[in-house]
Amino acid sequence: MKAVLCRAFGPPSVLRVEDVPSPRPGAGRIVIATRACGVNFPDTLIIQGRYQFKPDFPFSPGGEVAGVVKELGEGVTGLRIGDRVIAATTHGGYAEEVVAEASRTIPMPEGMDFESAAAFVLTYGTSHHALKDRARLQPGETLLVLGAAGGVGLAAVELGKLMGARVIAAASSPDKLAVCRAHGADEVIDYAREDLRARIKELTEGRGVDVVYDPVGGDYSEPALRGMAWNGRFLVVGFAAGAIPSLPLNLPLLKGCAVVGVFWGGFTRNEPERNRENLAELGRWAAAGELRPHVSARYPLERAADALQALMDRQVRGKVVLVTDAARP
Numbered sequence: 001m002k003a004v005l006c007r008a009f010g011p012p013s014v015l016r017v018e019d020v021p022s023p024r025p026g027a028g029r030i031v032i033a034t035r036a037c038g039v040n041f042p043d044t045l046i047i048q049g050r051y052q053f054k055p056d057f058p059f060s061p062g063g064e065v066a067g068v069v070k071e072l073g074e075g076v077t078g079l080r081i082g083d084r085v086i087a088a089t090t091h092g093g094y095a096e097e098v099v100a101e102a103s104r105t106i107p108m109p110e111g112m113d114f115e116s117a118a119a120f121v122l123t124y125g126t127s128h129h130a131l132k133d134r135a136r137l138q139p140g141e142t143l144l145v146l147g148a149a150g151g152v153g154l155a156a157v158e159l160g161k162l163m164g165a166r167v168i169a170a171a172s173s174p175d176k177l178a179v180c181r182a183h184g185a186d187e188v189i190d191y192a193r194e195d196l197r198a199r200i201k202e203l204t205e206g207r208g209v210d211v212v213y214d215p216v217g218g219d220y221s222e223p224a225l226r227g228m229a230w231n232g233r234f235l236v237v238g239f240a241a242g243a244i245p246s247l248p249l250n251l252p253l254l255k256g257c258a259v260v261g262v263f264w265g266g267f268t269r270n271e272p273e274r275n276r277e278n279l280a281e282l283g284r285w286a287a288a289g290e291l292r293p294h295v296s297a298r299y300p301l302e303r304a305a306d307a308l309q310a311l312m313d314r315q316v317r318g319k320v321v322l323v324t325d326a327a328r329p
Helices: 041-046 114-118 121-134 151-162 174-182 196-203 218-226 250-255 264-270 272-287 301-312
Strands: 002-005 016-019 029-039 064-072 084-088 097-101 105-107 142-145 166-171 187-190 209-214 228-236 258-261 295-300 319-323
Touching: 002 301, 016 301, 029 084, 029 114, 029 121, 029 301, 041 301, 064 097, 064 114, 084 097, 084 114, 084 121, 105 272, 114 295, 114 319, 121 151, 121 209, 121 228, 121 264, 121 272, 142 151, 151 166, 151 174, 151 209, 166 174, 166 196, 174 187, 187 196, 196 218, 209 218, 218 228, 218 250, 228 250, 264 272, 295 301, 301 319
Parallel strands: 142 166, 142 209, 166 187, 209 228, 228 258, 295 319
Antiparallel strands: 002 016, 029 064, 029 097, 029 319, 064 084, 084 105
């Protein structure tokens, strides 16, 4: 089979497509014949040695796949060969076949295609866990989403609306904000041209926002924190801007707000039953047409480096996915 391999840490240009033996599943695991794989920000970190997990070389990046069950490992129940599934894998997904834990695999929602399915689990799983479990977002509250046109950001916009919040989407260009509007944002902020803190104050009539969803970090975190309402929750999701901000801790004290970490991967491992419940809820919403993964570009495995570079250059709206030969006509 073909796989995109990382043999040394570095930029996307270090990746190569090679022929490797097909994997075999261990106990509690399955082999999936990959049809599509989501391209996500953690993939850019893992190939540079900057992620929480550092696989042994050589490895394939890719943390979420959609495909067909090819082989079952010992003890696997509830899945059959030929089932259409989505799986969270941490790494290994940029390949024609991948091993996944059965416990982190779910059936594809009815009516969903492979490309949309590959853009579903990580982004919606992260944002759902953030808003439901960590922020406990309530109907009628105001949610500010930074980096709102990205994968997790756009998922947060959709989920915030579905959960009854007023959603303010912040992004860096008019075309990105148009995508946010199309996915349900009530208000938008162009923080490349507008003062973020001043616009938050204007849009909330000085009250501030109840929840901030921040996958960006960098220079935007502090003004967003300053725009919190009393009893607000500031969600630390990631640092796509590259810089990890140092926040003044007097602000949570003065505002009576909480700074809350969001690590969906850790949640899936430490609370697997609650994660399965969350994924089942997301699956029901997707099957009902209430969630719409936005896939803005598709690349073959051979162009995985191009897909990752586009993500690092912040050219992506929603998600990009890799597709295997089996998925192409």
